[in-house]
Amino acid sequence: MKKRLLSLLLASSMVVSLAACGKSGEGNGQGTATGSAPADAATELVDGKFADTRTITVEVYDRGNDGGSDPTNNMYTKYIHDQMLEQHNVDVQFVKVPRWTEVDEINNLLAAQTAPDVCVTYSYATIQTYADMGGVLDLSSYVEDYKDVLPNLWDWLGESNIYWDKDPESGSIWALEARLANQNRICTFIRKDWLDTLGLEEPTTKDEFYNVLCQFRDNADKLLGADADKMVPYSVSYDVGWRAATLIESFMDPAITEKEYYVNGFDDRKLTENGTKDAIKLLNKWYNEGLMWDDFAVYGSGDTTEDDMMKAGYVGAFTHNWDYPYRNGEDSIEANLKRLVGEDASYVAIDPFEDSNGTHTKWIAGPIDRKIFFPVTNDEPLASLLYLDFISDPETIQYLQIGDENVTHTVADNGAIQIQAATGDAIQNSGMNIDYTITCNGLHLVDPEITELSLAYSYAGVDPNLILRADEIAKTDTRELGNVQVGAIESEAGFGEALSSKRDQVYDKALSASEADFDSVWDAGMQDYLASGGQTIMDERKTAWENAYGDAENLPEK
Incomplete structure (x- = not known):
């Protein structure tokens, strides 16, 4: 406030x-x-x-x-x-x-x-x-x-x-x-070595994922030994709307119209979309069964506690940006995990959140970024x-993304660019140096064929197959958002930060409530969010859509 x-x-x-x-x-x-x-x-x-x-x-x-x-x-x-x-x-x-x-x-x-x-x-x-x-x-x-x-x-x-x-x-x-340059968003990652230790298959549905989390929890002593009390079967952090995105989307209607998505979609955390409450109710159940990080809401933006837990080997699964565990070279989650736990320790991408069609619809924005x-x-x-x-x-x-040969990258026999760990002022503070390539997010080399070939090799010290797998899953069953051009929504101006804060509070409080209190906590939070400007924005968006597109439920095809 x-x-x-x-x-x-x-x-x-x-x-x-x-x-x-x-x-x-x-x-x-x-x-x-x-x-x-x-x-x-x-x-x-x-x-x-x-x-x-x-x-x-x-x-x-x-x-x-x-x-x-x-x-x-x-x-x-x-x-x-x-x-x-x-x-x-x-x-x-x-x-x-x-x-x-x-x-x-x-x-x-x-x-x-x-x-x-x-x-x-x-x-x-x-x-x-x-x-x-x-x-x-x-x-x-x-x-x-x-x-x-x-x-x-x-x-x-x-x-x-x-x-x-x-x-x-x-x-x-x-x-x-x-x-x-690459529209991938979110993936769920799981400890492959833990699955192997417990003789479990990779989960492909919500129920299978839940059962695996239960096995992680119930076998904490076997998996973590003296650190069993640090076990976190599944983690999504305070930013639930982003981090649980694919789970939330699995509860939405795969055939949702672009109008409904737009009217209810003031931001990309999907708080007011139909189906979101059911997704958070499931997470609330998991939370109350000891399957999630107890203190997830305490550590806000920029805090490294969660990453540190992953690096130390305490987290069984998490949902995050599609390449998250492989970023940052020698300081990546994957690299730290192997150093601290062993060479067999690894996170692999999975796709366990099926929708009502049995597919895995993932909403991606148009090719826009910052x-x-x-x-x-x-x-x-x-x-x-x-x-x-x-x-x-x-x-x-290209130069900003890959730097100098034999300093920040090498070139394989097939022409692929292989990123290597850098030191000193050659270190890239962001993946592919996106903090400088502000008009471009994602690998984009001069030669498109080399770009495609190099994607899997653009993470220093990471098995290329892990990248290829995450890339494939992130691109599975995607649905791209169209560009709704209706002019400025006046009620949105000045309320972005305040509503984002309220949105996170709704998610965090509801997820961590007792199961008996979930509905009342969620409903009270939503009522406050809507009364604080959310409903006004949704109403103005509905009017703006209808003024621009009449009674159409979807954008005109181009």
Whole structure:
């Protein structure tokens, strides 16, 4: 609640500040917050370079990795800095923002008018809030007027991602959507060595998964010896809506219409979708039977307790991002597990949550990822767009993802890129360096065939077959969300953070309630969530859909 109040106060102060000072882009020859880019602005460039050095600041996530490299000063930032100076005469300076509190930090920076020139966030609601107050540049005319000098940006993102958030009435574009090179989302992982020790088959249904968890719990002494009291059969963490996504989706109607999904889908945690309550009720049963981590709700975003338990070998199964146990090279969950437990210890991907059709429907967003935007204080929009163009160059993406041969990767006889553990300032703090390739998430090398060949080898020290298996499962029975273009949902602005917090509380409290209290705890939490803005958003979304698409239940085919 204190964070929410602080954000509102800061936002209020920004309204006063903007009203007093006017738009920061005015009078600088680079355009204004309305997105009016001078038609001849690109003539400032000679062979793609400014005559006078321009300076821009760019946000980069600080993940606080133990033993990681400095996110603002390492091999990759030096490469970007030197190449941008050489190619465009633009001096790039990085500003670190804590990854796990990035929404709070971006709120604070925007309100104080000190945000970097190039900002990135997963929260479009945050962007919309400040756009409504005149604090974000409308990029619509910039990306079009400068199109001729942004070939890489247009080639990589395409009209789909550049226009993804375009308002159908005003034409404004407050953010560009980064592109997912790989749309995989979530997998469930299980200790294969534990299954082998107990003579169990890999579970393929919810019932089989439940039975395996019971066997883990009941054989804690055999599996963990003196550490039996640390046994966690199944873990999903405080962020239940994300971490239990495939279980939740298995309770939803596989034939759900795009209208129903959109109206009930303010965020990607599916709290208000039909079927979600039944999924959480099942988790509540498992929790009360001692099959889940007792203290899951205590450890919030950025805390490493859960990862540490996995690395130490105490967790039997968990659901997470499709490649989660294999990330981070020598500090990955898989690598630590083998060092601490033994070479046979390993997590493998499974697909145990069947839906009513007996399939495993997994909802995936369109090919969009993080949202990139420029605050109104950005007085170098052309230089900033040239930065995005450089970052979208296939050669740049490739270098940032794989680095230097024999330093961060080797090349196999068949041409596959094999990532190897790096040291010092060559360490990548994020998988495939996505914190720098902000327009691209997922392996994307210059040669598509080498990209496909290299995917399984892009995790240092990990058996490629584990990656291939997780990739296959993550792609099984996927259903891609369409782009619902109905304009801004005004009731969403300013409520993203507050409703996300309430959503997590609903999930966490209901999951950990006694079985007898589950219904009352869930219903009370939902009533509060809906009364706090959730129902208003859903109602406005329904009206917006019907205004745009009439009585259609699904988006028109393109």
